[in-house]
Each structure stands twice: as structure tokens, then as C-alpha cells.
Amino acid sequence: MDLVAAPARLSTTSATFEAEFKARLHWSADTDAAIEQRVADILADVQRRGDEAVLDYTRRFDGLEAAALKDLELSQADFKAAFDSLPAAQRAALQDAAARVRLYHEAQKKACGESWSYRDEDGTLLGQKVTPLDRVGIYVPGGKAAYPSSLLMNAIPAHVAGVGEIIMVVPTPAKGSVATGGAGGQSSGKGERNVLVLAAAHVAGVTRAFTIGGAQAVAALAYGTQTVPAVDKITGPGNAYVAAAKRRVFGTVGIDMIAGPSEILVLADGSTPPDWVAMDLFSQAEHDELAQSILLCPDAAYIAAVQAEIDRLLPQMPRAAIIAKSLNGRGALIHTRSMEEACAISNRIAPEHLEVSSREPHRWEPLLKHAGAIFLGAYTSESLGDYCAGPNHVLPTSGTARFSSPLGVYDFQKRSSLIEVSEAGAQKLGLIAAELAYGEGLQAHAQAAEMRLKR
Structure with missing residues (x-):
């Protein structure tokens, strides 16, 4: 049967718009009660038994056998060997992306991450001392679902901030394990190590790394074990178990955020080729079925043209089934009265990624208050921000851009007031x-x- 992707067609002039709009936006961050209980048990077990518990869960869920947790530690030589094994084009791309991310975060540190002070008329000194965290933990998804770009976006700002130690955890599930959809505990060895992730660790300057994942890895970082050092903050994406574990250990350590499904909102005036916009909507929809892709535009004919391109391009996409479910379940093409109204609706949504696909993006940018990242102009595809533009791609989701910011150098620093x-x-x-x-x-x-x- 042919796949169909039909995002909801809404109009702000409709009497039912508000109800339909709110229904499309709805997403709950509540975790399944069974997951919460399982995560609570794992955290308590790791806190009590340390290495032994982490080894047990790694054996059970990832199918990796190890006599000691130190046997699951990756070395700097592993990182360098992975980097050296890459084709020249991949090595260059990784280095170029890392250089741009580093340059951006160095500018960010200079703008908002430096200590400062002044003296008032009585000679009293007042100021702020900015110091880096001592040690941070970075969770990197592993196995087949591996994201070297995520490693760069987490490790490089930590490095720029001056963090002393960056501890990476990355699951490397064995084929046939629970993590890869198998029965669990059927294989042993090194598991599925992603070469690009290890190479990115070399480029980004990760201090130590362990091939562990899930709630047990979060627990090891938060509480420390005989082998894994306790950290001050944990950042990085993960599945529902990782998110639940991060939520529970907050307070013992800092965390970056609890991320929801990926989002893109395209604010279009009708001047961008419609196939570009259709593909930009796909770029987030292909993440998972709960991802959200929305188009806001005052031109009804253009919205129809984008839908036509969705229909044409979908069969060509390797992840067409996921894209279709995402667009059918949470996608929307919204006809607005004007670009000004589109901007106002965008502020209500506070999207993770906001593309201003317009001839005059700087005309509309001042009206946009809430977004994780704003991509200005037709040539600024969101995907460039994911990999190599420079700003961080770890962004607030689910409307939290109303009160929170992208991951940055400031997340790896703390501030002390100075008073003399x-x-x-x-x-x-x-x-x-x-x-x-x-x-x-x-x-x-x-x-x-x-x-x-x-x-």
C-alpha cells in the first residue's frame, strides 16, 4: 500500500482553529509508570553495588560480557585509531564541523562566560567570578543509532568552558541484545562500536569513555562507582530510560534538559522553492513518529504546492514510513492571515527549530521571541545547524524555549558573586x-x- 503523508490543513480564519491547533501541539513528557519504577530500581542498585550492578545491566541489556568495568573503558588509542581509519572526506568533515562549533562557542564564552568586576564610589568591589565545572558526563547514543554530531555539540562547549574532565558513556550493544531488538544476553565481545563516534571523541577531546548505556550509565555518572568517576553534570540525549534517569538524579548532579520529540517550524512567505520546504519538514519528521513539522504561511496556493511536493518526494525517502506517521500524527500546514500573524503563532509554539524562509528574514526576526534556534533565509536549512553551522544543536523542545536556551558554554560553568x-x-x-x-x-x-x- 502506498504511503500517504497528509499533515493537518488548518486556517486561522476557521472557527475551530484554536481547538485543532492545541490538539496538534499536545505532547506529554510524562513517562510510563513501569519505566519510572524500573529506572528507580536501577539507580538504587547502582548506587548500592557500583561496578557490579553496571556490569550486570550491561550484560543483560547490551549483551556484553566483561570481568571488570575497566574492560569496558575505551582508550585514547581507540579514539585515534577510529579517526585514522575514516576516509579522508569524513575526517575532513568531522574536523571542519568541530572547528566551526569550537569557534562559535569561543565567541560565546567571550560574550557571556567571562568574569567581571567593578568598584563603586566608596571603593567597594563587586563582580562575578566564572569558573568551569570540574567534571562532566556526556551521554552519547550508541550502536546503530549513533550521533557523532551530538558528541561534538556536548564535548566542545565543555572544553571551551575549561572543564577539567569529560567522561563519555556510549552503549555498544552486541547483535542480538535487548538494545538491538534481540532477546538479550546472547552475545559477548566489544559490541557495535560506531567508528564515527569514536573518531569524534578524538576530535572533541573526550578524557575517558565507557561502553555502557541506559539508566545504569546515568547512575554511574551521577553517583560514581569503583571505576566510573562521579561527575558534576550530565548532558546528552537518550531514550525514555535515560531521560527518566536524568530527571531522577537531578539535584545530585546538574542536567542539561529533558528533551521531547524533535520539532521544526517553517515560517514562509511563499518565495522559497516548495520542494526545499517539503524536505525541511521531512528533516525533522524522519527522526521519529512523534517529531513535529509545521508550516506557517499566508499564501494558500503555496501551502498546496508544498503538499504536492510532500506527495512527490515521500516515496523517495528511505525513512518514508516514519515521515508519514510523523506528518499524519503531529504535522500541520497552517494558513495565516499575514506574516505578522504567523510570527505571533510561532511565538505561541516556541519551536525547537524555526526557519524564516522569506525574502526578508530580517524584517520578521525582531517579531520572533521564542525559539531554540532561528534559521534566517531560504538557504539556511535546519540540517546545517544540526551538523556544522556552529551554534549548538542541543535545543529546548515542547515549548520550553519560552524560558530556556540552547546548550552552551554557560552550561559548563558556574558563577560566584564577588564582594569586597x-x-x-x-x-x-x-x-x-x-x-x-x-x-x-x-x-x-x-x-x-x-x-x-x-x-
């Missing part, structure tokens, strides 16, 4: 502090300030 009050400053500030402290009924606070006053 001069003798003169203590005379002024002491009176203010004492007055407020007495008002709060905190006499020791007040007297500590008053003791510095000249009698």
Missing part, C-alpha cells in the same frame, strides 16, 4: 543592612553589620 566592601563602603552599607535586619527580626545580622561602623 571597603571601610568607607561598610559605613553606608552597614546602616542599610542593620535597618533591614532589625525589620526581619535577625539581630545577629544587624549587629554583625553594625560592628563595622565607626563609633
Whole structure:
């Protein structure tokens, strides 16, 4: 049977638009109760038994046998060998992408990641000291679903921030394991190591790496084991078990975010070739069935042309079945009254990726307040941002761009306030502090300030 991809056709002039619009946007981050309980049990077990528990779960879920957890550690030589084994074109692409990501994050650090201070008229010094985290953990999906680009986007800003140690965990499931859809525990050895991921670890400067995954890897990073060092923060994407584990260990360690399905919103004025826009919608829909692809446009004829290109191009796509399910389930082609209204709707959605596919993208950009990343102009495909444009591709999803930001250098730093009050400053500030402290009924606070006053 031929596949059909028919995103919902909505119009802002329809009386039913609001209800239809909200129904399309709905997605719940709630995790299945059985997954939550399983993850809680795994975390507690790793916290209690350390290496032994991690080895048990790695054997059970990934089909890897190891006498000790150190046998599942990758070496710098492994990274270098993987890099050297790549075809020249792949090596160059990896290095070029890494260089652009590094350059962007170095500029980001200079703009918002440096310490600063000033002195006021009394000679009091006030400022902020920015210091990197000591050690971070990066979760990288492994096996067949491997993403070297994700490794670059997580490790490079950590390096630029000055993080001392970057610990990578990457599952390498054996064929026939639970992780690859098998029965589990049927194979042993090194498992499915993705050469590009290991090569990316070499380029990005990963300090140590372990071939472990799932909730047990998150637990090992959060609590530490006899072999895996405890980290200060865990970043990187993963499946529902990884997401649930990250949510549960937050507080013991920091985390980047709990990511939802991939999203793209294309804001179009009708000037871009419609097949370009159709393929851009596909670029997120092919991630998984829950991914969301939306087009906002005031030109009804153009929306029809994009749908025609969807129909034409879909049979050519290797992941056509996934694309079709995504577009049918959560996709939408929305006819708006104007580009201004399209911008307003975009702000309500707060998408992960926002393409402004217009002749005048800078005319509309000032109206756009909420998005993980904004791609300006017809030539700026979202896929360039995923790999090599430079800005980070780890972005807020599910409307969280209303209050959160892309992963960046600042996620691998912390800030301490600096205060050095001069003798003169203590005379002024002491009176203010004492007055407020007495008002709060905190006499020791007040007297500590008053003791510095000249009698």
C-alpha cells in the first residue's frame, strides 16, 4: 500500500482553529509508570553495588560480557585509531564541523562566560567570578543509532568552558541484545562500536569513555562507582530510560534538559522553492513518529504546492514510513492571515527549530521571541545547524524555549558573586543592612553589620 503523508490543513480564519491547533501541539513528557519504577530500581542498585550492578545491566541489556568495568573503558588509542581509519572526506568533515562549533562557542564564552568586576564610589568591589565545572558526563547514543554530531555539540562547549574532565558513556550493544531488538544476553565481545563516534571523541577531546548505556550509565555518572568517576553534570540525549534517569538524579548532579520529540517550524512567505520546504519538514519528521513539522504561511496556493511536493518526494525517502506517521500524527500546514500573524503563532509554539524562509528574514526576526534556534533565509536549512553551522544543536523542545536556551558554554560553568566592601563602603552599607535586619527580626545580622561602623 502506498504511503500517504497528509499533515493537518488548518486556517486561522476557521472557527475551530484554536481547538485543532492545541490538539496538534499536545505532547506529554510524562513517562510510563513501569519505566519510572524500573529506572528507580536501577539507580538504587547502582548506587548500592557500583561496578557490579553496571556490569550486570550491561550484560543483560547490551549483551556484553566483561570481568571488570575497566574492560569496558575505551582508550585514547581507540579514539585515534577510529579517526585514522575514516576516509579522508569524513575526517575532513568531522574536523571542519568541530572547528566551526569550537569557534562559535569561543565567541560565546567571550560574550557571556567571562568574569567581571567593578568598584563603586566608596571603593567597594563587586563582580562575578566564572569558573568551569570540574567534571562532566556526556551521554552519547550508541550502536546503530549513533550521533557523532551530538558528541561534538556536548564535548566542545565543555572544553571551551575549561572543564577539567569529560567522561563519555556510549552503549555498544552486541547483535542480538535487548538494545538491538534481540532477546538479550546472547552475545559477548566489544559490541557495535560506531567508528564515527569514536573518531569524534578524538576530535572533541573526550578524557575517558565507557561502553555502557541506559539508566545504569546515568547512575554511574551521577553517583560514581569503583571505576566510573562521579561527575558534576550530565548532558546528552537518550531514550525514555535515560531521560527518566536524568530527571531522577537531578539535584545530585546538574542536567542539561529533558528533551521531547524533535520539532521544526517553517515560517514562509511563499518565495522559497516548495520542494526545499517539503524536505525541511521531512528533516525533522524522519527522526521519529512523534517529531513535529509545521508550516506557517499566508499564501494558500503555496501551502498546496508544498503538499504536492510532500506527495512527490515521500516515496523517495528511505525513512518514508516514519515521515508519514510523523506528518499524519503531529504535522500541520497552517494558513495565516499575514506574516505578522504567523510570527505571533510561532511565538505561541516556541519551536525547537524555526526557519524564516522569506525574502526578508530580517524584517520578521525582531517579531520572533521564542525559539531554540532561528534559521534566517531560504538557504539556511535546519540540517546545517544540526551538523556544522556552529551554534549548538542541543535545543529546548515542547515549548520550553519560552524560558530556556540552547546548550552552551554557560552550561559548563558556574558563577560566584564577588564582594569586597571597603571601610568607607561598610559605613553606608552597614546602616542599610542593620535597618533591614532589625525589620526581619535577625539581630545577629544587624549587629554583625553594625560592628563595622565607626563609633
